Amino acid sequence: MTLDQFFAKLWNDYTAMTPQAQRIHDAFVADGEAIINDHVAFRTFDRGPITLANLEPHLLALGYTRFEPYDFAAKKLRAYGYLPPSEEQPRIFLSELKCDELSTTAQRIIDGLVGQIDAARVGTPEVMWAGRLWDAPSFEDYQTLMDESEYAAWLSIIGLRANHFTISVNHFQTYDSVEKVLDKVESLGLGINASGGRIKGSPEVLLEQGSTLADRAEFTFAGGQVEEIPTCYYEFAKRYRASDGRLYQGFVAASADKIFESTDVRGARHAG
Template structure:
């Protein structure tokens, strides 16, 4: 599987979970814009056999290079950025929840999910668009996780798959700022994540970002319970040149911290 095939699989899964993304992408294309994906992000748990280091080989296999680690102390997350083998392929952001920093009750729930995962399944690249690799979590357990970590509840219910794709604003010709893009998105009827401000970051940190709030859809929980929960969202990023003249390749932790909240149920 080459990188383009890899991302085609990811996009198909992502749009099925995030109908807004297909509509927003089409709206920009209808305006005559060329939509290029800036980056894709994944979430997982720092537990065997699904930790970050277990998923990373699938990125390396299609030519990606580890770039920089990130730490989100308050959200108990570790993450890594990866650079693509070709300029117009998306960067990748892979994060994991440090389960050992959660309460014993929450950790026990997540450990029970990870224990159900077949390591052989994780060895196949399709694990990155597999969704839940475990039996449905109970609604009660979901609520326990959500009270402590929205990220934990999201992974438990949605599984391992892209949580967002990102329109690269640097490639747009008519809508050239994050705020302008957000106004177009709102005009289509979608809500914007305003945690930390509508636009996260500044030209001074070489990256500005904004995002929608996640789509929501009914998910089946243990016992056949069905509840509507947040799925995935669409992001928009504008990069600025470094001193060398190249566009900044990484991520800004302070901004990403607020972008994570695009899937918070309370929003």
């Protein structure tokens, strides 16, 4: 599988879950901008056959190299950034939930989910857009996870797929700042994640980021209960050059911590 094929599959799955992304993409293209992906992010559990260590080989086989580790103590996450084999390809951000930091009840729910995974399905890159590899949890279990970790609850029903794509603002001509991009997105009637401010980061930390609030879709939980929940979102990033003249390649943990909240149920509801 080539990188272009890999990202085409990811994009098709992502936009099916995130209709706003195609709308935003098309709106900027219509205004003459070229869409270059800064990075794509994934979420997973550190249990069963879908741990970061199990998924990483697919990225390495595509030519990616592990760059920097990140830790999000409050959200109970660890992550790595990965650099692409060529500059025109997106970086990748892969995070996993530290399940042993959750309650025994939450761990039992997660173990019940990952215990259903057919390990053979994890052996190919297609696992990165496979979605849920287990039966839908009950809405009660979803809420139990939500009380401890929005990330865990999201993953329990959404499964493995691109959590977000990210437009590189560096490649824009007219919308050459994150603020201009966010204003354009809002003009389309879409909400912005304001947790930690509309723009996370600054030129001083060499990275500015902003994102939409996640789209919402109806899901059928175990027992037939149907609920509307957040799916995925679109992010926008502008990178700055370090003192050595090189463009910053990493991620800013404090900013990423707030970007995670783009899928927060409470934030999405509050914003309507």
